[in-house]
Amino acid sequence: MKTTILEKDGNITAILEGRLDTATAPETEKAMKPIYDSEGKDIILDCAGLEYISSAGLRIFLCILQKAQGKGQEVYIKNMTDNVRAVFAMTGFSNIFKFK
Amino acid sequence: MKEIIQYIRRKLSVRVSLWVVLFAAIIFILALGFLFYQAREAVRQEAISRATQILDKTSLRVEGILNRVEVASDMTKWLALRHPDQADSMFVYSRSMLQNNPDFYNCSIAFEPDHFKERGRYFSAYTKHIGDSLRTIQGGSDNYQYFFMDWYLMPQLLDKPCWTEPYMDNDVSTNTSEMVTSYCQALKDKTGKFIGVINTSLSITWLSQTISETKPYPHSYSIMIGRGGTYFVHPDSTKITRQTIFTQTIEHPDTALIALGRAMQRGEEGIKRMNLDGTPSYVFYKPLGKTGCSMAIVCPESDIFGGFDRLRHAVMTIVVVGLLLMLYLFIRIITRELSPLHRLAKEAENIASGQFDAELPDFQRIDEIGQLTQSFAGMQQSLVKYIKELKDTTAQKASIERDIHIASGIQMGMLPENFPTKEDRDDVQLFASLTPAKDVGGDLFDFYFRDDKLFFCIGDVSGKGVPASLFMAVTRAVFRTVSFHESMPDRIMTSINMTMGEMNKTHMFVTLFVGVLDLPTGHLHYCNAGHDAPLLVGNEIHELQCDSNIPVGFMPSWKYTLQETLIPQGTTIFLFTDGLTEAMNINYEQFQMERVNEVAARALAQQQLEPKQIISMMTDAVHQFVGDAEQSDDLTMMAIQYMQPQNGAKRIQSITLDNDTQEVPQLNNFVNEICKSAGLDEISSSQITVAIEEAVVNTMSYAYPVGTHGSVKIEVTATKESIEFTITDSGIPFDPTAQEEADTTLPANKRRIGGLGIHIVRQVMDSIHYERMGNSNVLTLKKQI
Numbered sequence: 042m043k044t045t046i047l048e049k050d051g052n053i054t055a056i057l058e059g060r061l062d063t064a065t066a067p068e069t070e071k072a073m074k075p076i077y078d079s080e081g082k083d084i085i086l087d088c089a090g091l092e093y094i095s096s097a098g099l100r101i102f103l104c105i106l107q108k109a110q111g112k113g114q115e116v117y118i119k120n121m122t123d124n125v126r127a128v129f130a131m132t133g134f135s136n137i138f139k140f141k
Numbered sequence: 142m143k144e145i146i147q148y149i150r151r152k153l154s155v156r157v158s159l160w161v162v163l164f165a166a167i168i169f170i171l172a173l174g175f176l177f178y179q180a181r182e183a184v185r186q187e188a189i190s191r192a193t194q195i196l197d198k199t200s201l202r203v204e205g206i207l208n209r210v211e212v213a214s215d216m217t218k219w220l221a222l223r224h225p226d227q228a229d230s231m232f233v234y235s236r237s238m239l240q241n242n243p244d245f246y247n248c249s250i251a252f253e254p255d256h257f258k259e260r261g262r263y264f265s266a267y268t269k270h271i272g273d274s275l276r277t278i279q280g281g282s283d284n285y286q287y288f289f290m291d292w293y294l295m296p297q298l299l300d301k302p303c304w305t306e307p308y309m310d311n312d313v314s315t316n317t318s319e320m321v322t323s324y325c326q327a328l329k330d331k332t333g334k335f336i337g338v339i340n341t342s343l344s345i346t347w348l349s350q351t352i353s354e355t356k357p358y359p360h361s362y363s364i365m366i367g368r369g370g371t372y373f374v375h376p377d378s379t380k381i382t383r384q385t386i387f388t389q390t391i392e393h394p395d396t397a398l399i400a401l402g403r404a405m406q407r408g409e410e411g412i413k414r415m416n417l418d419g420t421p422s423y424v425f426y427k428p429l430g431k432t433g434c435s436m437a438i439v440c441p442e443s444d445i446f447g448g449f450d451r452l453r454h455a456v457m458t459i460v461v462v463g464l465l466l467m468l469y470l471f472i473r474i475i476t477r478e479l480s481p482l483h484r485l486a487k488e489a490e491n492i493a494s495g496q497f498d499a500e501l502p503d504f505q506r507i508d509e510i511g512q513l514t515q516s517f518a519g520m521q522q523s524l525v526k527y528i529k530e531l532k533d534t535t536a537q538k539a540s541i542e543r544d545i546h547i548a549s550g551i552q553m554g555m556l557p558e559n560f561p562t563k564e565d566r567d568d569v570q571l572f573a574s575l576t577p578a579k580d581v582g583g584d585l586f587d588f589y590f591r592d593d594k595l596f597f598c599i600g601d602v603s604g605k606g607v608p609a610s611l612f613m614a615v616t617r618a619v620f621r622t623v624s625f626h627e628s629m630p631d632r633i634m635t636s637i638n639m640t641m642g643e644m645n646k647t648h649m650f651v652t653l654f655v656g657v658l659d660l661p662t663g664h665l666h667y668c669n670a671g672h673d674a675p676l677l678v679g680n681e682i683h684e685l686q687c688d689s690n691i692p693v694g695f696m697p698s699w700k701y702t703l704q705e706t707l708i709p710q711g712t713t714i715f716l717f718t719d720g721l722t723e724a725m726n727i728n729y730e731q732f733q734m735e736r737v738n739e740v741a742a743r744a745l746a747q748q749q750l751e752p753k754q755i756i757s758m759m760t761d762a763v764h765q766f767v768g769d770a771e772q773s774d775d776l777t778m779m780a781i782q783y784m785q786p787q788n789g790a791k792r793i794q795s796i797t798l799d800n801d802t803q804e805v806p807q808l809n810n811f812v813n814e815i816c817k818s819a820g821l822d823e824i825s826s827s828q829i830t831v832a833i834e835e836a837v838v839n840t841m842s843y844a845y846p847v848g849t850h851g852s853v854k855i856e857v858t859a860t861k862e863s864i865e866f867t868i869t870d871s872g873i874p875f876d877p878t879a880q881e882e883a884d885t886t887l888p889a890n891k892r893r894i895g896g897l898g899i900h901i902v903r904q905v906m907d908s909i910h911y912e913r914m915g916n917s918n919v920l921t922l923k924k925q926i
Contacts, residue, residue, distance in 0.1 A: 063805045064804070092827075096901060100897070103889065107889060127827070127828055134885075
């Protein structure tokens with residue numbers, strides 16, 4: 042699992058690659074610290090390379106969203122794979138996130 | 142005779158003694174011979190001088206007597222001629238003659254017939270000893286006409302005094318006769334006319350006695366012969382005057398006796414050695430003055446040399462007895478001196494027969510035998526020591542060999558024996574063979590099935606024998622341990638390398654090939670640590686491409702690379718160690734890869750791709766090539782033929798994980814592949830994977846409180862219609878179906894963090910069922926295809 046944080050055009054972007062499962066979730070959460078700490082910027086989660094996600098990954102996504110909403114930031118999800126989309130659909134996450 | 146020679150050859154004591162005695166005997170013979178010769182010569186000379194002396198003495202004595210007779214006769218003649226006419230005076234003269242010479246036999250002064258007219262025709266004043274007295278008579282008579290007698294005629298005829306031949310003197314008055322010899326001297330008156338004869342006689346018997354009086358030897362005797370050879374003196378009185386010295390030669394010719402007789406007759410003096418009457422004797426002879434007689438002393442040799450011979454016999458007897466005694470003593474002494482050798486020989490036999498503790502006799506000697514005994518004792522001790530060492534060494538060696546044999550058994554026992562065949566499995570069959578060069582070898586192979594995967598490895602430890610076998614055993618054990626938790630060959634290899642490298646103080650290494658064949662898909666993951674690349678024999682023959690990784694054990698930090706390939710159905714993976722390619726024949730040529738390829742090609746051509754067939758062909762080819770040469774290295778081969786499983790069959794696979802979320806990728810991999818091989822699409826597979834992850838992570842988190850360890854087993858049963866997962870753990874009772882479900886309709890700020898997992902499980906799976914069985918939680922999830 043690889044996590045890359047980019048800041049450009051006034052947005053902060055996290056590029057997620059690999060499989061986000063229970064095993065890789067803790068390191069991903071750590072890598073997301075700049076996202077948690079960011080203020081006043083829109084958050085973009087680029088999931089083009091995310092092959093797999095389980096509830097542990099969903100939990101990180103939910104945390105980011107809840108924190109961002111508290112600080113008035115917007116969270117967008119970009120380039121979802123079919124596998125991840127299916128899980129989002131299953132869990133109702135498709136309804137709470139905004140997609141680009 | 143043969144036995145005696147054998148006995149002598151066998152007995153050193155007898156032999157040595159015989160030699161010594163033989164030399165002694167030779168020396169004795171030479172010395173004694175010389176001594177005897179000299180002594181005998183001395184004795185002979187002594188005898189000669191003695192006999193000669195006696196002969197001379199006797200001769201002198203005889204001559205003295207004869208001279209006395211002659212002087213007395215002369216005296217009487219002178220007296221008689223002073224008064225030739227006084228007849229009575231003649232009696233006086235005759236008588237006084239014998240009075241003065243008692244040893245004379247008789248004396249007569251005889252006159253010519255009618256010389257004294259008054260006395261008649263006959264007058265002979267005759268005096269003779271009668272006992273101690275003398276008798277003087279007138280001896281002539283008619284019966285005894287003395288003037289016809291030799292003694293009367295001879296001096297008259299010869300015209301000189303002479304000695305007569307012995308003759309018998311008869312005494313008429315006493316009627317006795319005596320052999321006498323007479324000295325006769327003619328009486329002539331002043332005119333020179335012959336008037337009578339003075340006759341003085343000596344008794345032959347007396348003379349003989351006188352002559353024989355002195356005997357040099359007890360058995361010696363004297364003889365005397367007259368001019369004609371007649372015996373006058375002889376021990377045999379019958380011969381006297383009756384026989385001559387030649388008489389007996391008429392009957393028995395005896396040249397020596399004749400020569401003696403002649404010599405004596407000639408009046409010679411000398412010594413002769415001859416046989417007389419059969420007795421070897423020395424004869425010493427000498428003439429007796431004027432008498433014309435010759436006397437001889439006969440000394441039997443036995444008398445002369447009697448003493449000497451007795452001495453000689455005594456000495457010879459002493460020498461012979463002495464030599465025999467010496468021989469006996471020598472034999473006894475040498476036997477006694479050598480008797481320790483005899484015992485030593487016996488003890489040596491005992492030792493030779495294996496009784497090394499046989500006690501050697503202590504002879505308390507410091508000579509060569511003592512030294513020999515000591516050397517012997519030393520040798521015995523050394524023997525005992527060496528034999529003991531040899532025994533120990535042999536025992537140790539036997540023990541080591543036994544151990545190695547057992548070790549070989551253990552090592553072979555470690556290797557899997559039950560090879561899956563067509564009958565056992567429809568997806569794969571496998572066969573392997575390992576032939577160590579020594580009892581124990583450094584090659585290894587292993588395989589086992591886990592989670593629908595075939596885990597296998599083949600390796601070759603550097604070196605051979607016991608060290609290699611130990612390393613091999615460790616490698617194989619580590620492979621089992623590591624691969625039980627690890628499914629990826631690179632990680633298995635890295636773990637093995639780390640473990641082996643850390644404890645490898647002897648700098649051994651092992652080339653190892655580890656493969657994991659996913660049986661449902663034919664997907665092979667593999668990692669090669671410096672081992673020979675396996676051959677893939679399917680539609681074509683090619684080597685499996687392998688990255689260059691260093692052998693295991695060198696560098697614990699080495700990161701091994703993973704490779705993968707798809708094994709087509711019916712293809713056989715042929716793995717081997719360098720014992721195959723480097724198998725050597727007598728000419729030190731190697732089997733080499735070309736030949737391996739040739740055999741593989743032949744197997745392919747003949748469609749002999751079943752593991753047992755291909756290994757059998759390869760084994761035959763190697764044996765044929767190597768011939769009688771000794772196997773130089775361990776030879777190991779393993780062949781795996783992959784066959785696609787038939788659809789529809791029920792297949793059960795399982796995986797067991799620790800209660801560690803880091804195991805999740807492995808779980809996901811396992812589930813994903815099962816789903817794919819069951820024919821599910823990418824999205825469905827992924828959804829099921831997520832669902833199983835959620836269920837397993839739930840179990841890990843809740844059945845095992847924080848800090849406790851345990852495992853979770855996931856069994857999958859796939860059929861054409863459905864796929865069923867059974868998750869079993871031995872933690873505290875936990876029923877996930879009783880968990881509150883997340884409300885997915887809430888907005889983000891109202892959503893709770895938990896509860897999503899079980900929701901996903903419910904969403905994905907068609908059925909979910911929990912059961913507490915004994916100490917286990919059993920959760921069954923099913924998905925229709």
